[in-house]
Amino acid sequence: MTYRETLDFLYSIERFGIKLGLERIRAYLDAIDNPQDKYPTVHIAGTNGKGSTAAFIQSILTAAGFKVGLLTSPHLVDFTERMRIGYRNCEENFVVRFVEKNRKLMDDIPVSFFEITTAMAFEYFAEKEVDFAVIEVGMGGRLDATNVITPLVSIITNISLEHTKSLGDTVELIAREKAGIIKPGVPCITASRDRRVRKTLREICKQRNSNLISVHDENQWLVKNLNFKGTNIEAFTRTRKYNNIFVGLPGRHQLENALTALTAIEILRNRDVKITDRAVLAGFRDVKWKGRLQVLSEKPLVLADVAHNTACIEVIRDTIKELAPGKKIITIFGVLSDKDYNHILWDIQKFSQSIILTKPSSERAADPADLEEAAKTLKANFVVIPNVREAFQTALKKADADDIILLTGSHYTVGEVLSELHKT
Numbered sequence: 001m002t003y004r005e006t007l008d009f010l011y012s013i014e015r016f017g018i019k020l021g022l023e024r025i026r027a028y029l030d031a032i033d034n035p036q037d038k039y040p041t042v043h044i045a046g047t048n049g050k051g052s053t054a055a056f057i058q059s060i061l062t063a064a065g066f067k068v069g070l071l072t073s074p075h076l077v078d079f080t081e082r083m084r085i086g087y088r089n090c091e092e093n094f095v096v097r098f099v100e101k102n103r104k105l106m107d108d109i110p111v112s113f114f115e116i117t118t119a120m121a122f123e124y125f126a127e128k129e130v131d132f133a134v135i136e137v138g139m140g141g142r143l144d145a146t147n148v149i150t151p152l153v154s155i156i157t158n159i160s161l162e163h164t165k166s167l168g169d170t171v172e173l174i175a176r177e178k179a180g181i182i183k184p185g186v187p188c189i190t191a192s193r194d195r196r197v198r199k200t201l202r203e204i205c206k207q208r209n210s211n212l213i214s215v216h217d218e219n220q221w222l223v224k225n226l227n228f229k230g231t232n233i234e235a236f237t238r239t240r241k242y243n244n245i246f247v248g249l250p251g252r253h254q255l256e257n258a259l260t261a262l263t264a265i266e267i268l269r270n271r272d273v274k275i276t277d278r279a280v281l282a283g284f285r286d287v288k289w290k291g292r293l294q295v296l297s298e299k300p301l302v303l304a305d306v307a308h309n310t311a312c313i314e315v316i317r318d319t320i321k322e323l324a325p326g327k328k329i330i331t332i333f334g335v336l337s338d339k340d341y342n343h344i345l346w347d348i349q350k351f352s353q354s355i356i357l358t359k360p361s362s363e364r365a366a367d368p369a370d371l372e373e374a375a376k377t378l379k380a381n382f383v384v385i386p387n388v389r390e391a392f393q394t395a396l397k398k399a400d401a402d403d404i405i406l407l408t409g410s411h412y413t414v415g416e417v418l419s420e421l422h423k424t
Contacts, residue, residue, distance in 0.1 A: 014113035020143035035126035045137040046157030056261035060283025069125035069133035076415035083121035142180020175200040191215040300399040334358040334413035337366040349380035358391040360412030
């Protein structure tokens with residue numbers, strides 16, 4: 001099989017959708033000798049920020065000299081982004097080799113696309129003999145395919161309403177699902193400020209003899225300077241002071257993710273993992289995580305962010321207001337149909353002078369006609385350009401040098417533009 005044929009096969013399985021539950025993935029991993037048990041892990045769940053937190057932890061451990069795997073989803077441009085070691089994506093030939101080797105097993109055990117990807121990453125990290133792997137949950141936690149590991153530390157970044165059909169329609173129910181990653185005796189870190197969430201997490205941690213650590217109770221930070229390149233801070237934990245940290249992802253919201261990562265790093269340091277202050281500083285400075293207020297150009301300022309819920313959009317609004325007040329904003333918006341695009345559009349039209357509605361190349365994408373109906377009810381200034389690349393080119397033509405173009409709504413939307421720019 002070629003790499004393209006392999007991806008076509010994997011994506012053909014993706015059409016069958018998400019299958020929550022651990023029975024299939026456990027049977028599958030048993031059949032390939034449980035690679036996930038061959039290295040220590042950090043496990044991260046949450047509504048927003050889990051990918052950035054994972055990237056910070058991996059970057060710091062990499063700077064400390066360790067070989068570190070990172071499993072995240074979805075990808076932006078290429079499938080191999082989902083599993084990387086250090087800053088290098090998985091090799092295409094490994095993906096082909098894994099599928100060819102396990103094709104019959106996939107027939108015998110009807111695993112989902114995400115389950116195959118998870119097993120593939122676990123096998124890849126084992127084959128490469130990583131020192132650590134940082135594992136991001138796909139959906140929820142309790143029944144997510146990644147929840148077959150017993151990590152050194154579990155992290156639940158924050159919790160708000162999402163995937164309510166699968167996870168529950170209250171933050172307490174969703175918190176219970178995400179808390180499924182908490183293992184007996186394993187410390188759990190949370191950045192949530194919601195008292196309902198923290199109460200739920202506390203109850204579950206008590207049941208499992210797990211120490212619950214609140215990022216906001218354990219740490220303080222002082223912002224010294226911030227711009228679209230990143231933020232300079234001083235950080236104070238219970239045991240250390242860190243001077244002149246440069247957080248290489250922009251926005252105040254990333255500081256919470258950074259301190260969540262730092263809390264996990266300190267737990268590892270207290271377990272005699274050799275991580276110096278210099279490695280912490282280098283890891284935060286050199287972190288690589290695309291699609292998070294990523295600057296694609298400066299005149300006009302083009303920002304790409306995979307925000308796909310109202311909480312993320314509000315963060316973008318606040319960040320732009322703080323770092324570039326008074327600028328005209330053109331927003332390109334393409335979203336998946338299962339997202340609450342009515343409320344997202346309501347928030348977008350509050351700060352955007354014009355909106356371009358588009359549709360990423362995904363069977364799950366929202367129809368622009370439906371987005372148009374939602375936009376009409378808001379009396380927003382909008383146009384519909386179904387092709388993402390055409391929408392992006394239109395925005396570039398409309399924008400003056402001092403304007404801001406915001407590309408957002410989905411990994412797929414951002415990924416299409418990044419893929420196009422990658423070709424040029």
